[in-house]
Amino acid sequence: MIKVLAACGAGVNSSHQIKDAIESEFKNRGYNLHCDAVMIKDVNEEMLSQYDIFAQIAKTDFGFEVKTPIVDAGPILYRMPAMAKPVYDKIEAIIKEKGLN
Amino acid sequence: MSAESNLFFEDTVFVCDRTTQEEVFTEIANKLSLKNYVAPAFLENIIEREKGYPTGMDMSVVDPELPSFAVPHTEVEFVHTRRIVPVKLTTPVEWHSMIDPSQTFPVSFLFMILNDDKEAQVGILAKIMDFVNALGTDRVKELFSMTDAKAIYQFLVDNFPAD
Numbered sequence: 001m002i003k004v005l006a007a008c009g010a011g012v013n014s015s016h017q018i019k020d021a022i023e024s025e026f027k028n029r030g031y032n033l034h035c036d037a038v039m040i041k042d043v044n045e046e047m048l049s050q051y052d053i054f055a056q057i058a059k060t061d062f063g064f065e066v067k068t069p070i071v072d073a074g075p076i077l078y079r080m081p082a083m084a085k086p087v088y089d090k091i092e093a094i095i096k097e098k099g100l101n
Numbered sequence: 102m103s104a105e106s107n108l109f110f111e112d113t114v115f116v117c118d119r120t121t122q123e124e125v126f127t128e129i130a131n132k133l134s135l136k137n138y139v140a141p142a143f144l145e146n147i148i149e150r151e152k153g154y155p156t157g158m159d160m161s162v163v164d165p166e167l168p169s170f171a172v173p174h175t176e177v178e179f180v181h182t183r184r185i186v187p188v189k190l191t192t193p194v195e196w197h198s199m200i201d202p203s204q205t206f207p208v209s210f211l212f213m214i215l216n217d218d219k220e221a222q223v224g225i226l227a228k229i230m231d232f233v234n235a236l237g238t239d240r241v242k243e244l245f246s247m248t249d250a251k252a253i254y255q256f257l258v259d260n261f262p263a264d
Contacts, residue, residue, distance in 0.1 A: 009154025010176045013214060013226040014199065020224070039176070040154065058154070058202050074200030078163060079230040 002026070002100045004035040004091070005051040006073065007060075011039030014057050014077060021076045022055060025088050031101055052100050053091060069094045107263055108185040108225065112136065114254040116189045122196065123148055126173070129188055129213065138215060143179040150175055155197030158230075159206055166238045168245050169206050171196045172226055174214035185225065186213040187253055189245070210245040232261050 004022055008014035015037035026033040038047075040060060048054055048068045055073035071090050075083040095101055115132065119125045130144035151173055160167035193207035212229050233241055240260075247253045 009150050009156075010174055012177065012216070013172070013174055017224070017227045020227070058198075058200055072200075077158070077199070077226065077230065079227060079234060080163060083162075 002031060002033040002053070002095055003051045004033060004053045004055050005043070005048065005068075006035055006037045006055045006057075007040040007043050008037070008057050009040060011037060011042070018055055018057070018073045018076050021084065022073070022088070022091065025084075026091070029088075029092065031092075031095065052098065053094055055087075055091070069098070107258060107261055108183070108228070109187065109254060109257045109261065110184055111251070111254050113138065113184060113186045114250045114257075115186065116191060116248055116250050116253075118191045120192045120194065122151065122194055125188070125190060125194060125211075126151070129186065133186070133215070138180070138182045138184075140179045140181065143175060146175045146179050147173055151197075155199055155202050157196035157198045157206060157208060159198050159200070159204065160233070160241075161206070163234070164238050166242075167233075168210070168241060169196070169208055170210045170212060170233070170245070171208045172199075172212050172214055172229060174216070177217055180215045180217045183216045183218060185229065186215060187211070187257060188213060189248060189250075189253060191248060228262060236260065 006015040006018040019035040019037040022035045045064045051068055054068045054070045056070055057074045073087050076087050115129055117125050117128055119128055126148050133139045156173050157171045158169060160169045188211040190209045193209045195205045196208040198204040214225050244256050
């Protein structure tokens with residue numbers, strides 16, 4: 001299973017919208033993908049290391065080097081397919097590049 | 102559609118003439134606190150959260166003519182109800198972008214999201230975005246230019262998809 005982490009300030013609303021959208025899109029694309037939504041203040045190096053992809057809303061300085069591939073997922077929030085597609089395509093490219101599926 | 106069937110309630114639609122973000126939050130949080138819709142720590146939390154993780158939605162990336170807005174919200178523990186609180190700002194207030202916090206733009210309308218149920222709150226932001234996108238630029242401008250709380254409430258009850 002591909003594991004994606006989405007995070008936002010309150011751990012609700014924005015991150016949950018991204019979680020729902022990514023899970024729905026990748027089910028349609030035929031992938032077994034699970035996305036967790038958390039509060040960004042709870043994200044640490046150990047947590048991130050357990051995920052294949054980090055779907056961030058805004059650029060975030062955690063104070064440590066993020067080794068998990070990062071995708072800027074903010075455009076998904078607009079609920080416009082044309083804006084979301086490049087985000088999904090980038091996630092799919094990482095999945096293929098890393099042989100995650 | 103009855104008020105109970107959607108996310109808007111007549112007693113929590115506000116028109117605010119404050120001119121800074123902190124003043125706006127203070128006025129609205131005090132009104133919500135008096136009705137016990139939020140916890141005493143709501144104000145402090147929403148101010149701090151907005152500084153760290155801003156909630157402005159820059160709609161110019163969708164349509165240059167589409168007015169931008171913001172969706173302030175806190176963690177569930179500071180809220181005792183589930184609703185969207187519309188706030189018309191009679192003086193546009195500079196807001197930082199959720200997606201690129203280094204960017205700011207003037208905002209004249211807030212959809213403040215209150216939700217005390219973490220499991221149920223999935224989708225409120227999506228509903229707001231779908232509503233704005235479906236409404237179209239002219240009608241969004243019409244809504245955001247309204248300065249009467251009752252008219253704003255009626256517009257939303259008439260046009261916002263049922264919860």
